[in-house]
Amino acid sequence: MTRARNIAVLWWLLPFAILVLSALLQVSRGVYFHIFTHDMFVPLEGALHLQHGHLPHRDFVSPLGILYYVIHWVPGLVVPISASTLIYANLLAALLVALVALVLGRQRLPLWLASIVALYLGLVASSPRQIGEAATAISNNASYNRFGWALIGLLAIVAACPRPDPTRRSSLIDGAVTGGLLTALFLIKLTYAGAALGIVLVTLVTVRRLSDWRFPAMLFGLFGSVVLLVELGTGLIHLYLADVRMAASVATDVLRPAFAIRLLFYCATGAVAVLVIGLLNERDQRRHRLWVPRTLLSLAIVLAGVAIGIQNHPELENPLLAIAVLVAGYPALRMMRTPVLQAGEAAAGRLAGLLCATAFVAMAAVSMVQDVAAIGWTAMAPRARGADVAWLAETPIADLALSGSNLPVGPLGTDPAVRNDVALMGVIGEGVALLRPHVQGRHDAVVLPLTFSNPFPLILGLPPVRHEIAWWHAGRTFSQDRKPDPALLLGGVDYVMMPKRYMSYSTVLAFRQAYAPEIARDFRVVDENGSWQLLARRDCRARALC
Structure with a gap:
């Protein structure tokens, strides 16, 4: 028994x-x-x-x-x-x-x-x-x-x-x-x-x-x-x-x-x-x-x-x-x-x-x-090493590990689409480096990247964007006609991040086109690097973020 x-x-x-x-x-x-x-x-x-x-x-x-x-x-x-x-x-x-x-x-x-x-x-x-x-x-x-x-x-x-x-x-x-x-x-x-x-x-x-x-x-x-x-x-x-x-x-x-x-x-x-x-x-x-x-x-x-x-x-x-x-x-x-x-x-x-x-x-x-x-x-599995992922060590997602397999990285030629996840993390890292001096340690700045998902609130300790879509995918979650109200989405945003290269770049282009008039009207370019263009709200004094 x-x-x-x-x-x-x-x-x-x-x-x-x-x-x-x-x-x-x-x-x-x-x-x-x-x-x-x-x-x-x-x-x-x-x-x-x-x-x-x-x-x-x-x-x-x-x-x-x-x-x-x-x-x-x-x-x-x-x-x-x-x-x-x-x-x-x-x-x-x-x-x-x-x-x-x-x-x-x-x-x-x-x-x-x-x-x-x-x-x-x-x-x-x-x-x-x-x-x-x-x-x-x-x-x-x-x-x-x-x-x-x-x-x-x-x-x-x-x-x-x-x-x-x-x-x-x-x-x-x-x-x-x-x-x-x-x-x-x-x-x-x-x-x-x-x-x-x-x-x-x-x-x-x-x-x-x-x-x-x-x-x-x-x-x-x-x-x-x-x-x-x-x-x-x-x-x-x-x-x-x-x-x-x-x-x-x-x-x-x-x-x-x-x-x-x-x-x-x-x-x-x-x-x-x-x-x-x-x-x-x-x-x-x-x-x-x-x-x-x-x-x-x-x-x-x-x-x-x-x-x-x-x-x-x-x-x-x-x-x-x-x-x-x-x-x-x-x-x-x-x-x-x-x-x-x-x-x-x-x-x-x-x-x-x-x-x-x-x-x-x-x-x-x-x-x-x-x-x-x-x-x-x-x-x-072998882990990726190098500058594309080294910056993660100083973020809340330091426990993220990417594949170390030898894959082609992008973009290739004039194609803005990155070719693997290691390259994508490198692009996000460049975005963090570009944004951090402008945020200056504040935790109330709202950042909207025109990308599939939004990594910056978690990485930089910022509030998430209200009225955003959980994930932006052209042809699956939004279109030019069916999308969140621009006034609601952009009304509380302080910075817009436009990627010059990213994964699923067709979604980036569709996202940019969907809100192009409102972004051009309410935001201006304040900084950029090889992977991103940073736009700040024109009326920044309202949030004391000038």
């Missing part, structure tokens, strides 16, 4: 130990980036906005919900905001997901399998790997996508896998958890909330079949109550929806038909496995040859992942494939926990459960191995 109990304790501790260890490895030599370093300033400046009392949608434009920024704000209550904040926020989300997955999974699955599910979802939430890319493509990029994948995977398990011995209380608990997860997804990114709602609705007409009204009543009651309270208390919900509509109205190539076809082919093998496992586990298919509810639900989960993938970065990875296998094989997996079965039934049931569990582990291992390798790579 003691040995069995010790093994059980190890299974309980395993996912949390690995997740904490992975976070420690990621910060041990500095938070490593290979690509998309400029993305890090989106969540970090969001946390900075919250520290200054600003709220998304009211004080700055964001197609993401407030919960995403709150997750990154929480570590700042304990330690100063830095590059490590990204890892701490990921760890916080991963631990919460793993805890819920293990507690609720233990009521449905064998402990060892519930532990692996918790670890899988935790790694999905916290891996630094660019989803769909190799283990060396470290970006810590768009963590809202990883949070969303993990939460919707957990929601699918809770909703689609009713407990073996359901009670009124368990139905209410499952409904509350599912409603809480749906609410969290809604307050992070609407794409995932929409896909999750689709999974819930399919669940209600397949495996749950509306027979227990307590589950949907609690689910939608909790979701509606929280959303209503947030709207009544802060007024953010209708502003959030307006920000999402603005982003949707300027987005181009939303459906991505060519990529959608590629993604469907990528998911085909996994979908076939889901189909086979689902059909083998349908108990009533003899009576209802065309109605195989769990199989249909499992395929719907796969398609939900495809729909999300089309809306996200075009990457060939669908973390819901493994979850769909688990849902499809749940009847057999559930039998592994049933203590009283006849001899023949027990042997067949446990064999079927073992095969389904093996299928899940095999499919989950594809991404888990890459994620673990990526975490190890962050601790071993």
Whole structure:
């Protein structure tokens, strides 16, 4: 008994130990980036906005919900905001997901399998790997996508896998958890909330079949109550929806038909496995040859992942494939926990459960191995050296480390686009050097660079820009016609920074063109160097910044 109990304790501790260890490895030599370093300033400046009392949608434009920024704000209550904040926020989300997955999974699955599910979802939430890319493509990029994948995977398990011995209380608990997860997804990114709602609705007409009204009543009651309270208390919900509509109205190539076809082919093998496992586990298919509810639900989960993938970065990875296998094989997996079965039934049931569990582990291992390798790579990868990154040592993001790989740097010829993240940091460093003498140690100057994200408030200890967009991307978050009001955006700005070279320079040009008349009218050039032009407000006496 003691040995069995010790093994059980190890299974309980395993996912949390690995997740904490992975976070420690990621910060041990500095938070490593290979690509998309400029993305890090989106969540970090969001946390900075919250520290200054600003709220998304009211004080700055964001197609993401407030919960995403709150997750990154929480570590700042304990330690100063830095590059490590990204890892701490990921760890916080991963631990919460793993805890819920293990507690609720233990009521449905064998402990060892519930532990692996918790670890899988935790790694999905916290891996630094660019989803769909190799283990060396470290970006810590768009963590809202990883949070969303993990939460919707957990929601699918809770909703689609009713407990073996359901009670009124368990139905209410499952409904509350599912409603809480749906609410969290809604307050992070609407794409995932929409896909999750689709999974819930399919669940209600397949495996749950509306027979227990307590589950949907609690689910939608909790979701509606929280959303209503947030709207009544802060007024953010209708502003959030307006920000999402603005982003949707300027987005181009939303459906991505060519990529959608590629993604469907990528998911085909996994979908076939889901189909086979689902059909083998349908108990009533003899009576209802065309109605195989769990199989249909499992395929719907796969398609939900495809729909999300089309809306996200075009990457060939669908973390819901493994979850769909688990849902499809749940009847057999559930039998592994049933203590009283006849001899023949027990042997067949446990064999079927073992095969389904093996299928899940095999499919989950594809991404888990890459994620673990990526975490190890962050601790071993060569770091960049030289003037482009040396200046970081005297900033709040001294814990940022960039790839030391030999990549071409830019610009090339007359092309103003820099060619890698090390060169980008060099450009930002030149901007800091240009701006610092003009700010003169003050902490109330507001600086707006015409770039994808704004690194200067965090680096120089300045307030963030009110009414800015969380990230400026021409054709994704703003256009010449759909953009923040120039009077609101520029009204509180003291300095405008115009880059002469930068990453995603097409966005720089679109940003400059969108506000060119107002900038020319209200600002004048006061300094420049090889990478930046600094403009100060003409009426600087109003802020005593002359």
